[in-house]
Amino acid sequence: MASPRDRTRSARARDARWRGALAVLEEMRREPGVTRAAVARRLGLSTGSATEITARLRDLALLAETPAATAGRGRPTTVLTPHPDGPVVIAVDVRQGDWRCAVAALDGKPDIAETGTHRSRDPEDVIDTVAQAVRRLHHHYGERVRAVSVAIAATVQRGRVVQSAALDWGPVDLAALAVDPHVPLLIGNDATFAGLAEARQGVAAEAGTVLHVTVEVGVGGTLVVDGRPVDGATGAGGEFGHLPFGDPGLRCPCGARGCWDLMVDGRAIARHLGDPPPRDPRAYAEHALARAPADPAVRTAVGRTATGLARGLAGLINALDPAVVTLGGLAEPLRAAAEPEFNAAVADGLMRFRRPNPPPVVAAALGRDGALHGAAVTALDHFLTEDGLAAWAALRSPA
Structure with missing residues (x-):
């Protein structure tokens, strides 16, 4: 012995x-x-x-x-x-209205294999549909699958979904997405994964400290330091949309009052126009952005919303001191549609010493695929270790 x-x-x-x-x-x-x-x-x-x-x-x-x-x-x-016969990971992106499954080899580039729209927001229905797609991919690739990584529009704590304002979910168990006891299931917030991808593969790949902010339904993001997201003691960090940067008279679906979420998306534009809360805030915002150049009232509402985004962004810059800020989702189109208001609000919100040399604020390079890229990055980080390679070697050479 x-x-x-x-x-x-x-x-x-x-x-x-x-x-x-x-x-x-x-x-x-x-x-x-x-x-x-x-x-x-x-x-x-x-x-x-x-x-x-x-x-x-x-x-x-x-x-x-x-x-x-x-x-x-x-x-x-x-x-x-x-290698064409080498290990792969399955990356999943569950968004407000749809889902996507992709496969990535060791280069981390997700190749989308299946997509679908939610027939309902019922969590069991959504999870069962996505799980079937994941199982089909696992059946096709077999033991080559080394991890399944899920980006979801939800607050994730200790690897579990605890709440999703975008999907109107409470705590939800995603264990059905596990395809094999030997294949790890990794779960993360979609905005965190998107920010990680921008810091590792995207427009901020050369920066050491990256602040990523994205607008979909509300606002999310992450701070990435030396290629790793700062996600707090329990993994639930980066919930920027629930900072009290908004109107304390407004109750957020998360349960808190005055959340920044309510000031930056289609719900904010609708309030400024006197419209009822939209059922799909993202689609409403996209429609408003398209109308803004020809409709002064809509342009004013978009400008007020861009100001709300910029003021909160200035606060995050003051607090977190990033080298680069990346804007994902609707954040960049919102800035572009009301650039004078956005730039003025950021400058007004910055501390005096930051104004001569503020961090660059740039559009995210990976677009709506950012979360999928981040899910693949996370899965490959998990696999590419001494233990991961030793297990793969044993699989290739069982003798």
């Missing part, structure tokens, strides 16, 4: 074995199609080490190598891409 010291040495050897492999895979993930020579330079690997590691990863169906396009003389090199 091995001694504790021998077991420790064995674990260290295993970890060392996978450390270089993980570094190579991370480079491929960061830049799909990167050359083997470039990876070797970035990681300080010798040509022999790079060749040995990539050969091992190729044999394990973790990456593939194809000849790079030649540019004049010189030794030919190869580009690294996910």
